[in-house]
Amino acid sequence: MKVTIDGIEIDVPKGTTILQAARMIGAQVAPPAMCYYSKLKTSGGYCRTCIVKVTKGSAQNPNPMPKPVASCRTEVMDGMEVQNFTSPEVLEARKGVVEFLLINHPLDCPVCDQAGECKLQDLGYENGSAKTRYEFKRREFEMIDIGDKIKLHMNRCILCYRCVKTAEQFTDERVHGVIHRGDMGEISTYIEKVIDNDFSGNVIDVCPVGALTDNTFRFKQRVWFTKPVDAHRNCPTCSGRVRVWLKGEEVVRVTARKDEWDEIMDTPDGKSGFICNSCRYDHKQKSDWVIEGPTQVNRHSVISQNHYNHLNELKVQVMKQQKALGFMPLDKKP
Amino acid sequence: MKKLLIHNDKVPNIHTLDVYRAQGGYASVEKALKTMTPDQVTEEVKKSGLRGRGGAGFPTGMKWSFLAKPEGVPRYLVCNADESEPGTFKDRYLMEKIPHALIEGMITSSYALGAKTSYIYIRGEYFYVARILEQAIAEAYAAGWLGKNILGTDFSHDCHVQVGGGAYICGEETALLESLEGKRGNPRIKPPFPAVAGLWGCPTVVNNVETIAAVCPIVNMGGEEYAKIGIGKSTGTKLISASGHINKPGVYEIELGVPVEEFIFSDEYCGGIRNGKKLKAVVAGGSSVPILPTELILKTAKGEPRLMTYESLADGGFQTGTMLGSGGFIVMDEDTSIVKNLFTFTRFYHHESCGQCSPCREGTGWMEKILHKFLDGTANESDVDLLWDIQSKIEGKTICPLGEAAAWPVAAAIRHFKDEFLEIARKKKFTDVSHYNRLNKISA
Ligand SMILES: Cc1cc2nc3c(=O)[nH]c(=O)nc-3n(C[C@H](O)[C@H](O)[C@H](O)COP(=O)(O)O)c2cc1C
Ligand code: SF4
Ligand code: SF4
Ligand code: SF4
Ligand code: FES
Numbered sequence: 001m002k003v004t005i006d007g008i009e010i011d012v013p014k015g016t017t018i019l020q021a022a023r024m025i026g027a028q029v030a031p032p033a034m035c036y037y038s039k040l041k042t043s044g045g046y047c048r049t050c051i052v053k054v055t056k057g058s059a060q061n062p063n064p065m066p067k068p069v070a071s072c073r074t075e076v077m078d079g080m081e082v083q084n085f086t087s088p089e090v091l092e093a094r095k096g097v098v099e100f101l102l103i104n105h106p107l108d109c110p111v112c113d114q115a116g117e118c119k120l121q122d123l124g125y126e127n128g129s130a131k132t133r134y135e136f137k138r139r140e141f142e143m144i145d146i147g148d149k150i151k152l153h154m155n156r157c158i159l160c161y162r163c164v165k166t167a168e169q170f171t172d173e174r175v176h177g178v179i180h181r182g183d184m185g186e187i188s189t190y191i192e193k194v195i196d197n198d199f200s201g202n203v204i205d206v207c208p209v210g211a212l213t214d215n216t217f218r219f220k221q222r223v224w225f226t227k228p229v230d231a232h233r234n235c236p237t238c239s240g241r242v243r244v245w246l247k248g249e250e251v252v253r254v255t256a257r258k259d260e261w262d263e264i265m266d267t268p269d270g271k272s273g274f275i276c277n278s279c280r281y282d283h284k285q286k287s288d289w290v291i292e293g294p295t296q297v298n299r300h301s302v303i304s305q306n307h308y309n310h311l312n313e314l315k316v317q318v319m320k321q322q323k324a325l326g327f328m329p330l331d332k333k334p
Numbered sequence: 335m336k337k338l339l340i341h342n343d344k345v346p347n348i349h350t351l352d353v354y355r356a357q358g359g360y361a362s363v364e365k366a367l368k369t370m371t372p373d374q375v376t377e378e379v380k381k382s383g384l385r386g387r388g389g390a391g392f393p394t395g396m397k398w399s400f401l402a403k404p405e406g407v408p409r410y411l412v413c414n415a416d417e418s419e420p421g422t423f424k425d426r427y428l429m430e431k432i433p434h435a436l437i438e439g440m441i442t443s444s445y446a447l448g449a450k451t452s453y454i455y456i457r458g459e460y461f462y463v464a465r466i467l468e469q470a471i472a473e474a475y476a477a478g479w480l481g482k483n484i485l486g487t488d489f490s491h492d493c494h495v496q497v498g499g500g501a502y503i504c505g506e507e508t509a510l511l512e513s514l515e516g517k518r519g520n521p522r523i524k525p526p527f528p529a530v531a532g533l534w535g536c537p538t539v540v541n542n543v544e545t546i547a548a549v550c551p552i553v554n555m556g557g558e559e560y561a562k563i564g565i566g567k568s569t570g571t572k573l574i575s576a577s578g579h580i581n582k583p584g585v586y587e588i589e590l591g592v593p594v595e596e597f598i599f600s601d602e603y604c605g606g607i608r609n610g611k612k613l614k615a616v617v618a619g620g621s622s623v624p625i626l627p628t629e630l631i632l633k634t635a636k637g638e639p640r641l642m643t644y645e646s647l648a649d650g651g652f653q654t655g656t657m658l659g660s661g662g663f664i665v666m667d668e669d670t671s672i673v674k675n676l677f678t679f680t681r682f683y684h685h686e687s688c689g690q691c692s693p694c695r696e697g698t699g700w701m702e703k704i705l706h707k708f709l710d711g712t713a714n715e716s717d718v719d720l721l722w723d724i725q726s727k728i729e730g731k732t733i734c735p736l737g738e739a740a741a742w743p744v745a746a747a748i749r750h751f752k753d754e755f756l757e758i759a760r761k762k763k764f765t766d767v768s769h770y771n772r773l774n775k776i777s778a
Contacts, residue, residue, distance in 0.1 A: 101692050183698075
């Protein structure tokens with residue numbers, strides 16, 4: 001099936017979504033995705049950041065679609081034409097979505113462990129405006145420990161449902177993970193039930209923001225002062241292929257390996273790259289791991305900059321991001 | 335005026351099977367099962383031009399013909415009795431007064447669709463109505479209208495009542511199905527549509543109470559006869575829930591095509607505005623449809639009399655028109671504050687948003703907070719533009735139409751009554767002179 005996105009044509013198999021097709025073309029046309037996660041079934045459709053305009057439905061039915069569509073949940077049709085970055089309407093709508101995601105967000109990046117590897121920071125930086133038009137009190141929740149390893153900071157949650165789907169798809173014990181409704185919605189601690197599961201720690205990696213963080217790493221280090229290396233061990237439970245984050249000789253945390261779309265990547269032989277809790281939490285000695293070499297870090301990540309001699313540029317950029325996002329003074333409680 | 339649905343609502347004990355039957359009830363089941371094939375029933379519904387009475391007005395016959403019919407997979411009919419749109423209470427009236435009218439419709443429609451099981455999903459607040467329906471269903475089973483081999487044919491059917499938890503969003507058909515399956519009532523992302531994968535992944539038709547009840551007269555009189563009632567593509571009769579500052583609030587069955595002016599002012603219907611006040615505005619189809627000021631609700635922008643039809647009410651698009659929607663007809667007199675009314679509606683949508691998609695989850699609450707500033711007298715003129723911008727960023731960008739339902743009233747109120755917003759912002763003071771406010775001294 002032929003589909004044209006922002007003027008670039010590509011041939012894709014039937015069943016491909018617009019977002020997948022766009023990713024096949026490359027980052028220059030791929031819409032941002034905060035909730036879709038290719039490794040999680042039925043994910044996507046919630047956040048609406050990936051919306052695009054279908055200017056031609058298909059070769060057979062050339063009519064445009066009346067409303068913008070979520071590219072992550074819309075399959076391509078043969079002859080479809082799509083506008084993403086080339087449509088001012090889409091950019092304006094996306095700006096709106098980003099604003100909605102931010103109005104109740106604490107923006108406490110300076111004390112947030114996710115800062116530097118946060119999808120919402122990237123999104124806000126690329127699509128947001130410098131000033132907030134929201135003048136009301138932001139929504140607040142108590143912080144919750146989910147087991148002893150995971151911290152749920154609900155204030156920062158964007159209700160992308162990724163953790164819910166992860167929990168759902170790795171255990172039979174739970175049916176839903178969101179309680180209450182609307183903007184009072186909350187990731188429920190029923191999710192605690194999955195904590196016994198060997199793979200529960202992956203909710204940290206799939207969370208696009210700093211809502212779910214690793215208690216064993218919390219406040220230890222800003223990510224851009226750590227050095228990620230790809231490493232593996234012989235693990236009986238998972239692939240054992242991980243990313244080890246070093247500070248000097250110390251292993252400060254272990255995560256799954258992520259690809260350029262910030263998703264946990266499959267192993268080269270096509271197995272799941274989700275890592276087990278033992279690898280994540282219990283192997284914090286450098287000697288536990290066979291280090292393969294430094295991680296190839298995405299060009300726009302602040303983490304990359306630290307390791308490639310752009311430290312000052314990085315600082316400026318982070319400051320800029322924080323300013324753009326509204327920046328909360330450091331003396332406020334996280 | 336012809337009545338087909340609630341013509342016998344005043345007959346004593348019409349809620350019982352015996353009286354309902356004596357009034358000619360269950361004739362459509364007899365006619366359909368004994369003399370027609372399922373496809374013939376669907377054909378009559380198609381010919382009747384019946385359109386969904388739940389709000390969207392989608393042609394029912396067409397919806398039925400979209401139902402996938404794979405071998406060996408059950409099909410379901412689900413009746414949407416969630417009725418939670420502010421201003422709408424017609425389904426309750428029908429079910430409460432004449433429960434068998436719905437059950438008869440469920441059987442006849444299920445026969446047409448080949449559904450062996452059907453569900454009536456009713457909102458939690460209608461608990462007593464659910465009891466009435468259950469009673470009626472028990473009577474129908476006892477008399478052989480439900481159960482195995484109805485009327486000695488090989489059509490068997492079971493009908494169940496399921497009470498919801500009382501969430502407006504569970505009226506959205508896919509959220510309803512989720513809730514019916516015992517899950518959190520979040521709307522599904524479409525496609526697939528229920529006609530292909532609905533209840534428990536099986537092909538399902540979801541129809542409104544009134545739509546299903548209307549199938550009985552259609553089968554009895556024939557689709558063509560039914561289509562003669564009404565005007566153009568607005569065929570048949572419609573239940574209107576009339577409320578607000580009128581002399582005679584209540585549920586009225588009208589032939590589609592009655593002029594709006596007649597509906598508001600004639601003694602047959604609303605009986606004019608209460609306390610000799612003047613008409614200010616009308617929300618014609620339930621709280622989500624655009625509000626229209628007097629001059630636009632009585633006449634279209636072209637100057638033609640506005641009629642109670644899908645087409646006439648929509649004439650002029652959203653610029654100068656509105657929608658028939660679910661038929662929740664809310665009338666406001668000259669003392670009504672549009673701003674306060676809008677606040678009430680917006681608070682409702684904020685409260686009822688399921689929260690799955692960001693624009694609706696965050697935008698509805700934001701709009702409510704800004705509208706609250708108007709009632710506090712702290713709003714600025716720029717807040718009107720901000721409201722407009724927020725609603726435009728919700729509309730069309732959400733998973734389900736609740737986003738639009740929240741955005742449209744805001745847009746319409748600003749479109750037609752911007753001065754009221756600006757005046758409050760300039761004076762930094764909100765005064766409510768409405769009768770309701772004087773009586774209750776409530777503030778927002
Ligand atoms: C938020 C929302 C609430 C709804 N509530 C109801 C309802 O209470 N009753 C109803 O019949 N339809 C409701 N609908 C419309 C249904 O989704 C669906 O269109 C309708 O039940 C189809 O039946 P019909 O074709 O007979 O009108 C609602 C839709 C939305 C988006
Ligand atoms: S945007 Fe939110 S989640 Fe991301 S780094 Fe800042 S505070 Fe943390
Ligand atoms: S906690 Fe994180 S992964 Fe879970 S819904 Fe919230 S933002 Fe998404
Ligand atoms: S539009 Fe509102 S109610 Fe509908 S799915 Fe989105 S958040 Fe839920
Ligand atoms: S990524 Fe498509 S809606 Fe969130």
